[in-house]
Amino acid sequence: xxxxxxxxxxxxxxxxxxxxxxxxxxxxxxxxxxxxxxxxxxxxxxxxxxxxxxxxxxxxxxxxxxxxxxxxxxxxxxxxxxxxxxxxxxxxxxxxxxxxxxxxxxxxxxxxxxxxxxxxxxxxxxxxxxxxxxxxxxxxxxxxxxxxxxxxxxxxxxxxxxxxxxxxxxxxxxxxxxxxxxxxxxxxxxxxxxxxxxxxxxxxxxxxxxxxxxxxxxxxxxxxxxxxxxxxxxxxxxxxxxxxxxxxxxxxxxxxxxxxxxxxxxxxxxxxxxxxxxxxxxxxxxxxxxxxxxxxxxxxxxxxxxxxxxxxxxxxxxx
Numbered sequence: 001x002x003x004x005x006x007x008x009x010x011x012x013x014x015x016x017x018x019x020x021x022x023x024x025x026x027x028x029x030x031x032x033x034x035x036x037x038x039x040x041x042x043x044x045x046x047x048x049x050x051x052x053x054x055x056x057x058x059x060x061x062x063x064x065x066x067x068x069x070x071x072x073x074x075x076x077x078x079x080x081x082x083x084x085x086x087x088x089x090x091x092x093x094x095x096x097x098x099x100x101x102x103x104x105x106x107x108x109x110x111x112x113x114x115x116x117x118x119x120x121x122x123x124x125x126x127x128x129x130x131x132x133x134x135x136x137x138x139x140x141x142x143x144x145x146x147x148x149x150x151x152x153x154x155x156x157x158x159x160x161x162x163x164x165x166x167x168x169x170x171x172x173x174x175x176x177x178x179x180x181x182x183x184x185x186x187x188x189x190x191x192x193x194x195x196x197x198x199x200x201x202x203x204x205x206x207x208x209x210x211x212x213x214x215x216x217x218x219x220x221x222x223x224x225x226x227x228x229x230x231x232x233x234x235x236x237x238x239x240x241x242x243x244x245x246x247x248x249x250x251x252x253x254x255x256x257x258x259x260x261x262x263x264x265x266x267x268x269x270x271x272x273x274x275x276x277x278x279x280x281x282x283x284x285x286x287x288x289x290x291x292x293x294x295x296x297x298x299x300x301x302x303x304x305x306x307x308x309x310x311x312x313x314x315x316x317x318x319x
Contacts, residue, residue, distance in 0.1 A: 025049065025072035027062060035062070039072045107268065107318045110159040110167060110211070114272060114314020118153035118175045122305035135186035136197070144181045148201060151177025153310050155274075157227075159211045167211040171229045173256060173278065175203040175308065185242065193242050200238040203306050205254045205278065207231020213262075223262035223270065230255050233280040233306060246289050250282035250304060268318040280306040 027035040027049065037049040037060075046061040047070060124145040131141040152175070159169030180198025187193050209229035216222045233254030239246040258276035265271060282304035285296045298304070 025070070027070045028068045029062070030066055030068045039070065108161045109319040110157075110161070110169070110316060111319070112157050112272060112314055112316040113155070114274060114312040115152070115154040116310060116312030118151050118177070118278075118308045118310045120149045120151070120177070120305075121307040121309065122149075124149065131197075135192065136181075136183045140181050140183050144179050144197065147179035148177055148199070151175055151201070153308075153312065155310075155312060155314070157209065157211075159209070165213050167213075169209050169211060171205075171207055171209040171227070171231075171256065173205040173310075175201075175205075175278075175310075177201045180240070187242065195243055196240060198240045202236040202238075203233060203254075203278075203280075204236075205229075205231060205233045205256065205280075207254065207256070209256075221264045223264065225260045225262065227258045227260075228256070229258075235282050235285075235304060235306060244289065246287065248285055248287050250285045252280045252282045252306070254278060254280035254306065262316060270316045270318075272314045272316045274310075274312050274314070276310045276312075278306065278308050278310060282306065 024036050025039040027037065027039070027047065029035070035049065035051075037051045039047065039049050040059070041048040045064060047064060047067060048059065048061045050057055050059045052058075128138075128141040128145055131144065132138055136144075153173060155171065155173045157169060157171045159167035161167045178198065178200045180196055182195070183197050185193045185195075185197065207229040208231060209227050211225065211227040213223055213225035216224065231254060233252050235248075235250040235252070237248040239248065256276055256278045258274050260272050260274035262270040262272045283298055285298065285304070287294050287296060
């Protein structure tokens with residue numbers, strides 16, 4: 001009986017000792033590692049702890065942002081061992097990193113200007129043959145209209161963002177080309193004229209436009225866009241012939257379809273490369289000379305074709 005009591009007492013002492021020894025605190029790091037220790041102090045920046053290695057005590061501290069959670073089994077008020085552990089857990093929230101602002105369409109207004117070359121699409125074969133019948137050599141006739149088919153063009157546009165990637169706005173486009181040649185012209189059966197034959201050709205277009213765009217790339221620095229515009233086109237041709245100036249004018253409905261690529265050098269500024277197709281045909285003209293003015297309605301075969309292909313580069317600004 002005495003041995004039984006002794007065994008019971010030794011067992012109780014062993015359990016109490018084990019509870020004290022193994023009731024150490026625990027720190028779990030965000031890396032997944034665990035530190036078994038005694039927590040001494042906790043503040044806003046650090047958690048201070050101590051460890052015992054073979055009778056040698058050492059202190060350390062861990063930044064709070066490196067700790068996923070911690071727990072301790074000592075009552076901080078009484079400093080007594082608690083068999084029902086009091087556990088404090090704190091999950092560290094990673095600080096929000098401010099990302100660099102990416103280029104965005106965020107603003108409502110897009111304003112662009114560009115300029116480049118335009119290439120007329122109309123067939124000049126009939127006009128060349130007409131010059132040849134008037135005494136102009138075939139080479140001069142081809143040279144004259146070849147120079148007239150290529151000109152310069154400019155564009156200005158303003159769009160207001162409506163929804164999604166779509167905007168509505170206004171567009172102005174202007175085109176100019178000219179050509180001249182020194183040649184002989186047969187005035188009638190008896191008279192021949194030798195001098196300058198030339199003309200200055202203008203087309204001005206203003207219309208309402210629908211615009212769409214998308215961004216691509218890691219930093220959204222590449223943009224693709226397209227637009228469709230419709231409105232009146234104003235044709236003007238200043239012809240110099242027989243040492244006399246003739247003005248030809250007409251108005252028609254014009255349409256313009258464009259495709260563009262943008263490269264953003266800043267979040268609100270981009271370089272734009274654009275190609276477009278313009279179409280329109282003049283069916284009625286007003287021909288004015290120094291002596292008279294006459295309205296003419298053209299046959300379908302003689303409609304003035306204003307169609308052309310434009311290529312341009314420019315600058316775009318977003319507000």
